Amino acid sequence: MIEITKASLIKNERTILSDISVKLTESRVGIIGHNGSGKSSFAKLLNGLEPCATGQVRVGGADISKHRARVGFVFQNPDNQLVMPLVEEDIAFGLKKSGLSKSEINDRSDALLKKFGLAHLRERLTHELSGGEKQLIALIGVLIMQPEHIILDEPTTLLDLRNRAILLAMLDKLEQQLIIVSHDLDLMAQMDRLLLIHEGRLHADGDPSQIIATYRDLSV
Numbered sequence: 001m002i003e004i005t006k007a008s009l010i011k012n013e014r015t016i017l018s019d020i021s022v023k024l025t026e027s028r029v030g031i032i033g034h035n036g037s038g039k040s041s042f043a044k045l046l047n048g049l050e051p052c053a054t055g056q057v058r059v060g061g062a063d064i065s066k067h068r069a070r071v072g073f074v075f076q077n078p079d080n081q082l083v084m085p086l087v088e089e090d091i092a093f094g095l096k097k098s099g100l101s102k103s104e105i106n107d108r109s110d111a112l113l114k115k116f117g118l119a120h121l122r123e124r125l126t127h128e129l130s131g132g133e134k135q136l137i138a139l140i141g142v143l144i145m146q147p148e149h150i151i152l153d154e155p156t157t158l159l160d161l162r163n164r165a166i167l168l169a170m171l172d173k174l175e176q177q178l179i180i181v182s183h184d185l186d187l188m189a190q191m192d193r194l195l196l197i198h199e200g201r202l203h204a205d206g207d208p209s210q211i212i213a214t215y216r217d218l219s220v
């Protein structure tokens, strides 16, 4: 479980998030809200990419700063995540310091690429992949670390309908808790629970159909 207690976030002397307290226990949690409301900032708080100015984020009862590896993060722009020239090197990158042997890393990487039907991308150059392919490989690079929770920031934004369907099928196969920031309301409607962030605060929280209705009301 990820538990946020009275969290606030300040950047360049500007308050971005204020007094957010929530326990995330559901398997699929969505985060919605207007542009600039603070969704990505909140997502980054959840895995310690951004430190709280006040309050705390705990994962499995311990402070997030000690457990960042338990919470994977898939960035909105995969170019922020893909760092190695070859796809196979990129997928293996996060495990380099894990103590696993090269063959163990290769086996894990192979198994994931096969499981998600992406083995044909293994020997490609990362910078030559399409935006959608990059998004899928960035997710594989997070999955190989075997996090218990995965945060995805706008995972469907760059994807055409086919790659969106591939990504959603990948997500369906995952047992981990997923926390997804998105403007894709069809996807958000499928979540177990939605959080609505508005002007840096947790404005509403609950059943997707109710929260989407509240969000629509805020948008007119």
Ligand SMILES: Nc1ncnc2c1ncn2[C@@H]1O[C@H](COP(=O)(O)OP(=O)(O)OP(=O)(O)O)[C@@H](O)[C@H]1O
Pocket (backbone or CB within 6 Å): 011, 012, 014, 016, 033, 034, 035, 036, 037, 038, 039, 040, 041, 042
């Ligand atoms: N380093 C920073 N310094 C000051 N303000 C910042 C900084 N980074 C982000 N912000 C501001 O924080 C607010 C929240 O940004 P955030 O990216 O979390 O919004 P968002 O809800 O994810 O938006 P979008 O839907 O457009 O991606 C915005 O007003 C943004 O301009």
